[in-house]
Amino acid sequence: MHSSLTRIAAVLVASTMLAGVANAETIRWARSSDALTLDPHSQNQGNTHTLAHHIYETLLGRDNDGNLTPRLATEWALKEGDDTVWVFKLREGVKFHDGADFTAEDVVYSITRAKSEFSNMKQLHAEVESVTAVDDYTVEFQMAGPSLIYPNNLTNTFIMDKTWSEANDLDTVQDFASGATNYSVLNTNGTGPYTLVSREVDVKTVLTANPEWWGDAPAVTDIEYVVIADAQTRISALLSGEIDIVQDVPPQDIERLSSTEGFKVETGPENRVIYFGYKVSEEPLASSNVTDKNPLSDPKVREAFELALDRDAIKQVVMRGQSIPTGVANPPFVAGWTEELDAYPAPDVEKAKALLAEAGYPDGFSITLDTPNNRYVNDEAISTAYVGMLGQIGVDVTLASRPVAEHSPLILNGTTDFYLLGWGVPTFDSAYVFNDLYHTNDETHGTYNPSGYSNAEVDEMIISLGTESDEATRNETVAKIWEQVKADRVLLPVHIQVLAYAMRDGVTLPVQPENQPNMTTVTFE
Amino acid sequence: MSDLPQTTAAPVVVPKTSRWKMFLRSDIVWSYRHSPITIVASIVALLLVLMAIFAPWLAPYNPFNPATLNLMDGFTPPNSTSFAGNYFALGSDSQGRDVLSTIMYGLRVSLFVGLMATLFAMVLGVSLGLVAGYVGGALDAVIMRIADVQLSFPAILIALLIFGIARGIIPPNQQEGAAVWVLIIAIGLANWAQFARTVRGATMVERQKDYVAAARILGVNPFIVLLRHVLPNVTGPVLVIGTIGLALAIIEEATLSFLGVGVPPTQPSLGTLIRIGQQFLFSGEWWILLFPAITLVLLALSVNLLGDWLRDALNPKLR
Numbered sequence: 001m002h003s004s005l006t007r008i009a010a011v012l013v014a015s016t017m018l019a020g021v022a023n024a025e026t027i028r029w030a031r032s033s034d035a036l037t038l039d040p041h042s043q044n045q046g047n048t049h050t051l052a053h054h055i056y057e058t059l060l061g062r063d064n065d066g067n068l069t070p071r072l073a074t075e076w077a078l079k080e081g082d083d084t085v086w087v088f089k090l091r092e093g094v095k096f097h098d099g100a101d102f103t104a105e106d107v108v109y110s111i112t113r114a115k116s117e118f119s120n121m122k123q124l125h126a127e128v129e130s131v132t133a134v135d136d137y138t139v140e141f142q143m144a145g146p147s148l149i150y151p152n153n154l155t156n157t158f159i160m161d162k163t164w165s166e167a168n169d170l171d172t173v174q175d176f177a178s179g180a181t182n183y184s185v186l187n188t189n190g191t192g193p194y195t196l197v198s199r200e201v202d203v204k205t206v207l208t209a210n211p212e213w214w215g216d217a218p219a220v221t222d223i224e225y226v227v228i229a230d231a232q233t234r235i236s237a238l239l240s241g242e243i244d245i246v247q248d249v250p251p252q253d254i255e256r257l258s259s260t261e262g263f264k265v266e267t268g269p270e271n272r273v274i275y276f277g278y279k280v281s282e283e284p285l286a287s288s289n290v291t292d293k294n295p296l297s298d299p300k301v302r303e304a305f306e307l308a309l310d311r312d313a314i315k316q317v318v319m320r321g322q323s324i325p326t327g328v329a330n331p332p333f334v335a336g337w338t339e340e341l342d343a344y345p346a347p348d349v350e351k352a353k354a355l356l357a358e359a360g361y362p363d364g365f366s367i368t369l370d371t372p373n374n375r376y377v378n379d380e381a382i383s384t385a386y387v388g389m390l391g392q393i394g395v396d397v398t399l400a401s402r403p404v405a406e407h408s409p410l411i412l413n414g415t416t417d418f419y420l421l422g423w424g425v426p427t428f429d430s431a432y433v434f435n436d437l438y439h440t441n442d443e444t445h446g447t448y449n450p451s452g453y454s455n456a457e458v459d460e461m462i463i464s465l466g467t468e469s470d471e472a473t474r475n476e477t478v479a480k481i482w483e484q485v486k487a488d489r490v491l492l493p494v495h496i497q498v499l500a501y502a503m504r505d506g507v508t509l510p511v512q513p514e515n516q517p518n519m520t521t522v523t524f525e
Numbered sequence: 526m527s528d529l530p531q532t533t534a535a536p537v538v539v540p541k542t543s544r545w546k547m548f549l550r551s552d553i554v555w556s557y558r559h560s561p562i563t564i565v566a567s568i569v570a571l572l573l574v575l576m577a578i579f580a581p582w583l584a585p586y587n588p589f590n591p592a593t594l595n596l597m598d599g600f601t602p603p604n605s606t607s608f609a610g611n612y613f614a615l616g617s618d619s620q621g622r623d624v625l626s627t628i629m630y631g632l633r634v635s636l637f638v639g640l641m642a643t644l645f646a647m648v649l650g651v652s653l654g655l656v657a658g659y660v661g662g663a664l665d666a667v668i669m670r671i672a673d674v675q676l677s678f679p680a681i682l683i684a685l686l687i688f689g690i691a692r693g694i695i696p697p698n699q700q701e702g703a704a705v706w707v708l709i710i711a712i713g714l715a716n717w718a719q720f721a722r723t724v725r726g727a728t729m730v731e732r733q734k735d736y737v738a739a740a741r742i743l744g745v746n747p748f749i750v751l752l753r754h755v756l757p758n759v760t761g762p763v764l765v766i767g768t769i770g771l772a773l774a775i776i777e778e779a780t781l782s783f784l785g786v787g788v789p790p791t792q793p794s795l796g797t798l799i800r801i802g803q804q805f806l807f808s809g810e811w812w813i814l815l816f817p818a819i820t821l822v823l824l825a826l827s828v829n830l831l832g833d834w835l836r837d838a839l840n841p842k843l844r
Contacts, residue, residue: 235807252808287698310596317599318619368698373785384620384790391592399791400701406692415697 025221027507027519030234032248032374034202034227039174039184040158041113044120046424049156050516051225054207055097056158056190059088059107060151064512066271066333066428068151072102072159072191076151079140083469086141086150087134094214096161097188097195104133109162111141118173118180123435124153124427126444127466145467148474152427164189193218193520202227218520238263238502245509247517249500251322251377257502268511269324270499271333272424274376276309276369276386276492278302278417281452285417287368287398290361296418300359302489307352308393309386311344311494318381323495328486329423329437331496333513336430336478341486344493352393364394370419375404377497383420414441414450421448422497426514430478434462438485453490556838566830573824577632584626585614589792594621600805603812616812618801624812627798628820634794635824638708639775645713646774647767650720655751655759657721658728669725672718680715680773681780687711688786701789708787712777719766727759761839768832772825779821795821 035051036043059073072091079085094102111131114121127150129142143150165171168183188196193215194207207223226243228234231250235257237243249257249265258265278296279285285294295301311325327344330337356364371383380401387397397418402410410416425432439445439462440454461477468474485491499511508523548554557563576583587593598621601607604614607621615624653672657665675683691707692700700707731737732755740750775795781787782796790797795817802814 232803232806250804252805252810256807256809313596317596317621368701370697373790380790381619385596387791388591388594388596388620391590391594394592397591397791398701399789400697401785401790403785410697417698 025219026224027220027222027245027522028224028226028243029245029247029519030226030228030237030243031246032227032229032231032234035205037174037176037185038188038196038199039170039176039182040160040190041110041116041119041121042174042176042185044124044156046515051205052158052190053192053516053518054194054223054520055188055192055196056160057192058156058158059090059154062155062428062514064510066513068155072107073154078146083146084143086143086147088139088141090137090139091214092137094191095212096164096191097210097212098161098164100161100163100189102159102161102191103136104139106159106162107131107139108133109165110159111157113160113165113171113173114157116171116173118175120173120176121157123444123447124157143467146469147467148469148471149427149429149431152429156426159191160184161189193518194223215520218522219524220519220522223519235502238504241504244507245501245503245522247501247515249502251320251498251500253502254320254322254500262505263502264505265500265502266509266511267322267498267500268513269331269333270424270497270515271331271426271428271513272376272422272497272515273326273329273331274323274379274382274420274422274494274497275329276305276494277411277419277421277451277490278305278492279450279452280488280490281454283452285367286415287366287417289366295359295361295365295367298359299489300355301361302492304352304355304359304393305390305395306489306492307345307348307355308389308395309492309494310347310389313347314382314385315495318378318385319495319498322377322498322500324498325495326493328482329491329493330430330433330482331425334425334428334430334433336475336482338479338482341482347389349392356393356395361394364396366396366398367418368398368400370400370402370407370410370416372404372407372420373401375407376420376422379420379422382494411448411450414452416450419450423448424514430482431462431465434458434465434481434485438462438481438490451490453485453488455484455488458484553838556834560834562830563834566827566834569823570827570831573632573820573827574636576629577636580626580629580633584623584629586611586623586626587630588622588627589630591791596621600810602810615816616810618798618813619805619810624798624816627793628795628817631793631795631798631817632820632824634705634788634792635775635778635796635821638705638712638778638788638794639771641709642712642716642774642778643767643771645709646716646770647720647763649713650717651724651756651759651763653717654721654724655728655755658725659732659747659751659755661729665725668721672721675715675718676722680712681777683715684711684777684781685784685786687714688781704788708778708781711781712774715777716770716774719770720763723762723766724759727762728755731755731758765832765836765839768835769829772828772832775821775828776825795824 033047035048036045037048040052040056057072059071061069061071063069073088074091075089077087079087090104096102108131115125127144127147129144132140134140170182170184174180174182174185186199193210193213195210197206197208199205205225209218209221228237234246235253238246254265257263279294280297282294282297284291315321315323315325326342328341369383369387371380373380383399387399390397411419411421435445436448440459441449458481461481465474465477499515501509501511503509506525509517510521595609598607598609598611598617599619601613601617603616606612613623617623653668657668688707688711695703737754740754778794779796782794783800787796788794798817799814802817805813
């Protein structure tokens with residue numbers, strides 16, 4: 001069976017290669033789900049940003065090692081004598097797709113728009129008080145205090161043309177949650193390497209190279225971005241030559257694809273940690289048979305939960321080796337990560353049982369685990385495996401599996417007792433993790449902290465990071481916070497997810513750690 | 526339709542014959558004996574049902590008890606022993622569950638949901654059909670137009686819609702416990718129209734007959750007339766639709782579970798197993814998909830064949 005399939009595949013590849021010679025510059029690229037909108041500031045979401053980066057550009061970019069790189073801004077520095085002001089020098093001679101010149105006014109307009117009511121990007125610019133155009137190619141950002149890491153927050157905030165936006169009534173960002181729409185949801189005018197040719201939402205988007213782009217002309221001149229939800233159909237499309245690059249490859253198919261002649265798979269760690277969270281407050285759980293208190297408010301129970309988790313077994317069986325087990329809810333790309341934090345205990349069922357008995361639950365207790373089933377690599381399978389591991393220490397877990405659209409409201413509304421989630425860190429700085437996952441859940445912070453964890457000392461340290469001017473002090477505070485939250489067992493990290501892109505031979509798309517690959521980086525052989 | 530086979534057998538005058546012997550000589554048994562396909566189908570169906578009922582005693586493992594699973598048993602090929610030293614006749618799946626045991630337990634879920642959903646659809650559809658056929662007029666028009674509208678959509682779409690609504694109503698932490706009942710109601714509500722339509726037609730025919738008129742003249746409560754006199758005469762077609770409906774309900778449950786909206790993944794039905802298994806087709810772990818799929822085909826096919834046979838046997842006009 002194996003050899004005949006290989007042969008069929010080889011024939012198919014040969015035929016696509018022949019066909020490919022004539023238009024070697026077109027890339028057909030498949031993913032599991034589409035960009036949610038084309039309004040650049042409406043959704044802070046990976047798939048949406050990935051497509052937008054082809055059409056629009058940001059002030060700063062990031063290379064595959066995680067370093068900041070110049071994009072629409074060529075130089076950036078704190079203002080001499082005033083560490084509350086960032087000065088950006090802009091690239092000259094850049095034109096929008098409609099021919100308008102790119103100037104400082106466009107930056108002022110775009111940042112103001114990204115800070116406005118319905119923008120999903122506004123938390124990244126919370127410390128910006130005002131933006132002023134000093135001249136056509138210099139912009140100053142007045143910050144609330146010294147903000148060392150602010151440039152890191154600019155890598156997903158896209159610059160729009162002020163004149164075009166005003167002419168099309170785009171001052172208000174699309175209110176995505178309420179189903180509102182505006183002109184920029186289906187129409188674009190960026191400075192990026194590609195222009196939009198056509199778009200069929202959830203089906204296909206066609207882009208073509210922008211001849212006026214300031215960068216070196218990319219090897220890929222035309223892009224067909226196709227959405228194929230089912231993993232097996234996606235892989236079949238690649239094998240049959242309908243598609244050149246598949247972005248979301250299930251780990252079980254990596255080996256088969258790499259051993260199939262004519263195809264290859266590029267893998268690399270993603271800047272994203274997968275973890276379990278639970279309620280740690282005293283309040284009784286909604287889904288447990290223990291109704292007078294919360295068993296998980298006892299640190300011993302949380303330690304038992306960690307000792308029951310066999311991270312290496314999950315890596316070996318569920319992830320087929322495609323994950324990096326970790327003991328800290330922080331990917332290694334992020335400033336503040338250390339090897340000591342990353343260490344995790346070996347699983348120990350007997351000790352876990354003893355801890356549960358000590359805490360007063362010799363027969364365990366029951367609880368519901370909420371898991372997404374279409375968001376992260378093998379998310380439901382990871383949760384199912386952990387249900388079994390917890391069963392071995394006597395904890396009776398009901399697994400509730402939902403699509404991500406139904407799962408995330410449970411986290412945001414705090415109506416979950418126990419959940420699986422993944423967290424990517426676009427700023428490459430620990431503060432982004434602390435702000436949303438560890439700070440007390442209030443109006444401005446702790447959006448993704450439904451645990452009820454609230455430690456005034458930790459909160460104070462987290463807030464101080466935003467305006468700390470001394471780098472050494474800041475690093476020290478970051479280390480202290482990590483030590484504290486790890487000791488408190490607020491979250492139970494599982495692993496760092498590994499990305500896999502599959503493609504036909506002759507095409508190479510390197511893995512981008514934020515899973516936002518750009519077709520300008522594709523090379524042909 | 527009103528002529529049940531027993532009545533055609535009646536004219537043979539044999540004074541003392543037990544009911545059992547009469548049954549053995551009936552048309553139904555005769556046609557069963559002379560249809561080898563039906564015999565095979567009934568044996569297969571019976572075996573599968575027995576496997577499901579006695580799963581806790583027959584199955585080598587209990588895949589629904591997560592505490593007994595060892596993840597390191599995962600992906601063991603059929604007829605071999607895992608690292609941990611456990612033997613798997615049909616292999617193990619991605620979570621280290623024995624495929625054979627999981628099929629047996631999964632059959633329980635599939636059959637339970639299928640039977641309950643069909644029963645629900647039958648009770649609902651027969652009641653509405655009887656009322657519509659007997660009362661007639663505006664009530665009949667309303668009930669049958671609803672049935673027509675519903676029949677113009679695929680049953681699976683309606684089940685998905687009902688499932689979605691139920692999910693929206695039930696609070697998140699009770700959804701898993703209610704999942705099986707939601708499935709039953711969703712599939713049941715998607716299938717009642719077939720029953721209603723057939724029963725209504727049969728009832729309208731019966732209503733014209735003298736025995737119904739006689740009962741009415743005697744002043745019998747219309748409810749009793751329906752239940753005691755009309756209902757027994759329309760059971761033939763109901764039985765046929767019920768059997769074929771069971772096969773459909775099993776397939777619909779499998780489809781819903783395949784789409785990921787069915788029972789929780791820790792208690793997989795056959796459809797859930799097929800959904801899990803299809804992820805491993807390219808990577809070569811064929812047994813996770815193949816065995817549950819074969820079982821589902823055997824179950825649906827045998828029940829369907831029994832339904833077909835019953836339709837022929839109960840309908841003298843086809844002979």
